[in-house]
Amino acid sequence: MAERNMSPNKTPIPEQDPQVRNKNFDEVALGYTEEMAVSEAARCLQCKNRPCVAGCPVNVQIPEFINLIANRDFAGAYKKIKETNSLPAVCGRVCPQETQCEAKCIRGIKGDSVGIGRLERFAADWAMKNLDEKAEMPKRNGHKVAVLGAGPAGLTCAGDLAMLGYDVTIFEAFHKGGGVLVYGIPEFRLPKAIVQAEIDKLGEIGVKLETNILAGKVISIPELFEEEGFDAIFIGTGAGLPMFMHIPGENYNGVFSANEYLTRTNLMKAYSEEAATPMIRFKKVAVVGGGNVAMDSARCAQRLGADTVYIVYRRSMEEMPARQEEVHHAIEEGIVFNILTNPTQIIGDDKGYVKGIECIKMELGEPDASGRRRPIPIEGSEFVLDVDAVIMALGTNPNPIISDNTPDLEVNKKGCILADEETGATSIPGVFAGGDIVTGAATVILAMGAGKVAATAIDKYIQEKK
Amino acid sequence: MYKILKKRDLNESNVLMEIEAPRVVKKALPGQFVILRVDENGERIPLTIAGVDHETGGVRVIFQKVGYSTTLLGEKNEGDYICDFAGPLGKPTDFEDFKKVIVVGGGLGCAIAYPIAKALFDKGVEVDLVVGFKTKDLIILEDEMKEAATRLHIMTDDGSYGKKGFTTDGLDAVLAEDPNYDAVFVFGPPIMMKFIAQVTKKYGVKTIVSMNPIMIDGTGMCGGCRITVGGETKFACVDGPDFDGHLVDWDEFMRRSAMYKEQEAEAMAKHKCRMEGMS
Ligand SMILES: Cc1cc2nc3c(=O)[nH]c(=O)nc-3n(C[C@H](O)[C@H](O)[C@H](O)COP(=O)(O)OP(=O)(O)OC[C@H]3O[C@@H](n4cnc5c(N)ncnc54)[C@H](O)[C@@H]3O)c2cc1C
Ligand SMILES: Cc1cc2nc3c(=O)[nH]c(=O)nc-3n(C[C@H](O)[C@H](O)[C@H](O)COP(=O)(O)OP(=O)(O)OC[C@H]3O[C@@H](n4cnc5c(N)ncnc54)[C@H](O)[C@@H]3O)c2cc1C
Ligand code: SF4
Ligand code: SF4
């Protein structure tokens, strides 16, 4: 074991300079070198009661993998993480570590927590570069499972079931798999090649991916069972339905849902010269909202050449739901934060293009149901921001296509599919669900966790039915 | 990859293609559409399903080469492949229990008007098909349309064939003679649909228009296709594409359709350059 590193600070991760990176789509954080990783790993105290592990929704064996890094067994560290987490290169980059594993880290009490996410990313990136292991095709057990939606929930469920010997087909509505990882989260935060590599690996263990299939409409749940012979179905279709504010002017040219803006930019690669999908290069952009989606939209707008990008958020910095790191990066890149501010209407010119957004100042009152202080408008404080585009990043609702077309499938008032927390089982026997379609918009790791839980339950269901 | 089984140039700018997609064939109903991408860098473009062939598993689309993506598609030939083809999307047209209807198609809109008219006609509905073209040379599918209607009324802007005038004139003449129709179905450019809706309003006839805003996913997740109908925001790809023509906010719709005009023109200019550079 290397000597323990008692520095109170996390080993910094090299990053592109903010003034350079806010003009390109290359990854912001460049990742640890081997030396940096070993040195950061040496900050871990190897706590006996492992509080960090309890903070991880998929139980990554944190002290163990970190110890392997400290001892320079990078391949071993990667394998340790893979035991419970099938997408470490993704999670290391996008998990909200500050509220999960790292929130529980003992070293975080005095100083910075151990950089668990950064180390996880290091191990995964190292393996991608240095390990050339072709996965072995597991022996088939003769049973078929259909997975609807190729987001993190569906991919995880498919991978686990394939490893158990199931013949798994994923049906995905878009022309590419990955879900939010490809259409939402931008290249500069999560390179698409990483997601593709993970999907390719699923192919190696026999998972089939059928794209361009809008399940529920093109093939129904009963047809999957009766005509296509599937023994069980997992639904992981996510929460992709955009919300608008229903204020005047929302249909002017230049008002987008974050979903549309990000899909054009990321999935359709509107930032690249080669792509055919058009995107207007707006000069001044207002992004409404304070979550990861808002930060991603704002930082994309900046990279697409805007001079000024505003975040318009109705509460204060403390209440902002985005990951700390994303807010920090956005500020560094020059995004202007208008907090305690709420839009009242969008103003258009005579051709129907956006020319401004009228906002009102807010103050915080008593806590509301969510425990956060409720924002209240300050009368007479309206003002106008001159912008030529407005991006609404207000959150999303569950995708209704499957539930609309499957009357027996029970959903709650918000349209989330009702699924047993322990198994993912829905109201239809043999149909399981997990991820954002069950919880509403949440996180990558929770979606993966749900996919895992369902894979175990599906295996049990099929084995018991035999 | 999806194979082009058949290609026929209907005239200089309109092309008919059949593309192999058995899953789509199995489910397609009149009024639904597909979204396709020609190649890896391609944009997702919606085209109406103009018919299916259960034997070959082919889906028929008819399109006009108006810009970059449709031109690129038009350059493909039988036996070539395109990269993506998703459908059927949107709600099928609701025929209720109409007995007597008018179907109006303007220009390329006839490609979509034709299968709808045929579906109704085959069900035993009395169908007047009013179609309009700029001039005689641009007429498409005349023989097919004759087989799909009780009465076919062809209009040309310049009077070079059929009656002289716009589809609005043709429709007005039919309704003036007998306003007792259950519904009018309209397929064509927005400006035509707007004016047709004004004519039918005068006669108080129910009017169903097929809306074609700019789309990306076609599954309800981007909101790019939103239009205002009766004061409410609708997503054309999942709530439509058919709507009540008397309730649509046409001016907003036309403004939104023109949103990327500059970018589209640029893309087309670049493509022309590349093509000329190659030859
Ligand atoms: C812009 C943005 C940034 C985010 N940033 C973070 C972050 O930094 N960290 C984090 O942890 N989380 C983040 N999230 C949240 C996270 O991405 C989601 O919680 C997670 O992706 C949910 O996974 P899922 O598998 O349930 O659904 P999704 O990722 O939404 O995948 C669902 C898939 O199903 C497909 N589908 C939908 N309907 C059908 C159908 N009828 N038939 C077939 N396929 C269908 C969709 O096309 C999609 O591919 C972010 C989300 C967004 C939008
Ligand atoms: C439900 C639906 C059904 C359609 N059916 C047919 C059909 O059967 N035959 C046919 O020829 N056309 C049809 N269209 C229109 C067709 O999708 C557009 O002509 C095509 O996308 C233009 O692409 P382009 O790159 O060649 O032209 P561009 O230069 O991009 O655009 C030319 C025109 O097409 C419109 N347009 C551009 N992109 C889109 C898009 N993604 N979605 C919709 N419109 C767009 C623009 O507003 C512009 O007016 C339909 C559209 C919709 C929404
Ligand atoms: S998966 Fe996420 S929460 Fe778990 S250890 Fe890794 S970074 Fe932390
Ligand atoms: S809590 Fe922190 S210091 Fe303790 S084992 Fe976990 S990562 Fe290491």
Ligand code: FES
């Ligand atoms: S095309 Fe995206 S919601 Fe209709």
